[in-house]
Amino acid sequence: MLVLTRKLNEAIQIGDEIEVKVLAIDGEQIKLGISAPKNVEIHRQEIYQAIQAENNEAADISTNLLELIKKSDKKY
Structure with a gap:
């Protein structure tokens, strides 16, 4: 597991298309x-x-x- 420290309004980038940003910290x-x-x-x-x-x-x-359908088909 990668552990990163970010502050308010900082982000991490995952690949080219995914960004995770810290928007607020409340307690x-x-x-x-x-x-x-x-x-x-x-x-x-x-x-x-x-x-x-x-x-x-x-x-x-x-x-x-x-399985039930297969079993019932075999009876006919």
């Missing part, structure tokens, strides 16, 4: 501004993890449904 909270292309998804970590869990659950349901 223990820091507001970050992120500039990135529209095709780059940006989520808070807890939201990203929830999306991944839902996607995994949906994939499992799809797999189970396919």
